Amino acid sequence: MTATPFRVRVTERTAEARDVVTLELRATADAPLPAFTPGAHLELALPNGLVRHYSLCNDSRERDRYVIGVGRAPASRGGSRYVHQSLSVGDSLTVTALRNNFPLAEGAPAxxxxxxxxxxxxxxxxxxxxxxxxxxxxxxxxxxxxxxxxxxxxxxxxxxxxxxxxxxxxxxxxxxxxxxxxxxxxxxxxxxxxxxxxxxxxxxxxxxxxxxxxxxxxxSAPAEAGGGEAVADDRAFELVLRRQGRTLTVPAGRSILDTLEEHGLMVPFACREGLCRTCETAVCAGAVEHRDCVLSAAEREAGTSMMICVSRARGESLELDL
Ligand code: FES
Incomplete structure (x- = not known):
């Protein structure tokens, strides 16, 4: 939907249920908010520096506000804890992306x-x-x-x-x-x-x-998808970066994303667990072992893109549009 960051302000905060708050967010600028579709989520940069994803729960026809529900995670890594303890009406946040990895199939009979x-x-x-x-x-x-x-x-x-x-x-x-x-x-x-x-x-x-x-x-990544972690039979493979004109080795136990960062190449990411699609990268050549939780069966079959935070080469080499 949109990957252009924009600012919103917390205009209402409601204790919705035990350990759940809802936040109403409105634009800081005098313009309608970017439209969303049912199942969409916001990628929010919190004032404490963390980036988190929250599904929108209001009516997708509304253009003047977003509403998100945030559960307090028992093992919060700082996102839901911050929202519950520190985020107040009047605070500003940056929406870094608005995406839908869970779209509703229109026109189904039920x-x-x-x-x-x-x-x-x-x-x-x-x-x-x-x-x-x-x-x-x-x-x-x-x-x-x-x-x-x-x-x-x-x-x-x-x-x-x-x-x-x-x-x-x-x-x-x-x-x-x-x-x-x-x-x-x-x-x-x-x-x-x-x-x-x-x-x-x-x-x-x-x-x-x-x-x-x-x-x-x-x-979160299901255990059988690797939970975002390396799995025992990972093998090293050759990674060709077409636009950079470079070839790197992705070692066993390191992701493509890790390897790029270790070579000073910064690419967008958020969850690092194959859940958010932020790191999706086009595949130029080679077969992919998909380990994400967002691509559909048809997208996997097509093999034209991959989540470089978790997925790997199926063979000896992979060429990406990087
Ligand atoms: S960073 Fe979220 S899918 Fe890769």
Missing amino acids: YRFVAGGIGITPLLSMIRHCEAVGSPWSLLYCVRSRQRAAFHEELAQWPGRVRYHVDEESAGAPPDLAAALATPAGGEQLYCCGPDGLMRAVRECSAHWPAASVHFEWF
């Missing part, structure tokens, strides 16, 4: 949403869109407790469409995803966002759905 905790945020903007265009939808919302269910009051306006699974009311039993996902309607689309365990369970229980109709947004 939509099935599965949210876990703060994973409700991108799904809420999708739900608003479905309501606006009259598309049928349903939501299974998995939370640890009612107190932690963000947007509970708002979701209450659609009692027939929203079903909760509350851990502390279920004696620890997990949601019955096999039953919830048993029968996809023709053309129905499934969207899931939440913690790693829920996402893997949904993937397992939706294996019989058409692959192109199942969509995930990961908060």
Whole structure:
């Protein structure tokens, strides 16, 4: 959508649920904000120097504000802790990018949403869109407790469409995803966002759905994707930088991004886990072993771009448009 940085100001801050705050952000300039589509996220440069990604949860037709929900991560590396403890109404932030790696397929006959905790945020903007265009939808919302269910009051306006699974009311039993996902309607689309365990369970229980109709947004790299870390059978390979006219060696245990930085070559990045698409780079030649969580099956098959923070060469050499 846009990669041109712009400033916004925090105009409202609401305690949405236990350990969840929502922030309303408005433009500091007298102009409409860049448009977004359901499922989009902001890349925000926080005043403490950290860059973080937050899904937009308001109506995508609104051009005068963005609304994000931020859960306090128990093992926060400084982003959610800063938002919860220090960010106030009146503070300015820089939006460094506005992207959508989790777009809603327009025109489907129905939509099935599965949210876990703060994973409700991108799904809420999708739900608003479905309501606006009259598309049928349903939501299974998995939370640890009612107190932690963000947007509970708002979701209450659609009692027939929203079903909760509350851990502390279920004696620890997990949601019955096999039953919830048993029968996809023709053309129905499934969207899931939440913690790693829920996402893997949904993937397992939706294996019989058409692959192109199942969509995930990961908060952190799943373990089988390497979790953003090197994996045991990594091998060194040759990296040709077409525009630089240079050839480097990417050692085992180091990413392409690491290797470029070690040679003084700076390329944009944010998550370093294959989640945000910031480091996406065009591939000129060579086969890629994709380890990211954002490319679709069709994009992987095409092999024309890769996330250089996690993905590697499948063979001895790879040539990139760098
Ligand atoms: S830096 Fe986020 S995908 Fe590579």
